[in-house]
Amino acid sequence: MNTPHKYPKILVLFYSKTGHMLKMARSIAKDAENSGADVRLRKVPELAPSDVIEKTPEWKAVYQSMSDIPDAVVDDLIWMDGLIAGAPTRFGNMAAPMRNFWDLTGKLWMEGTLIGKTVSVFSSAEMVHGGQEATLLATFPTFFAHGLIIVGIPGNIKELYSSGSYYGALSSGEPNDTDLLVARHMTNRMIDVTKKLRC
């Protein structure tokens, strides 16, 4: 049983190599705080060898710019009431470090720990139609399997005509102001739903 509490505990979980998902994750975390949520911003642990990152100046710069953000641990999922998860597109699927993080959650799945918690998702690709929606949808089986309640973005959000999708927030390359506004609508809605269910 969960003890009722006033503010939903929201985990913003992401992976980013070149900074696009980092920008969206920081913006979402701020939006969630402004909505009165208790927020944890966490990055999934990197899988690439450190010498590979070291030899790629742009990657290294982004990696260092995230040093203030702790690595996620599975216990963060136990702590949260709701999750906002984002990973860049890798050929129509989530980047491997995010996939790997979920592959560590078998015990929670077996025990049903996440059942009834909420989740919203965000992604990014380089092209306008680079597979962002495919990536968003590809996260759903994992979240359905965990019993998470998926909160999307309804069609009355007018900015959906320029960015985002019913399935989650997205960007093509670096997120622009409209991308971040759609992400804010999604965040506010998922926090509202989370409050109703969990607080």
Ligand SMILES: Cc1cc2nc3c(=O)[nH]c(=O)nc-3n(C[C@H](O)[C@H](O)[C@H](O)COP(=O)(O)O)c2cc1C
């Ligand atoms: C291995 C790999 C595969 C990728 N696959 C695609 C793709 O299929 N379509 C696309 O538009 N962008 C693709 N990208 C580009 C990234 O999805 C895109 O640059 C994204 O915005 C990066 O987010 P980040 O800056 O948070 O790492 C790929 C990048 C890598 C490294």
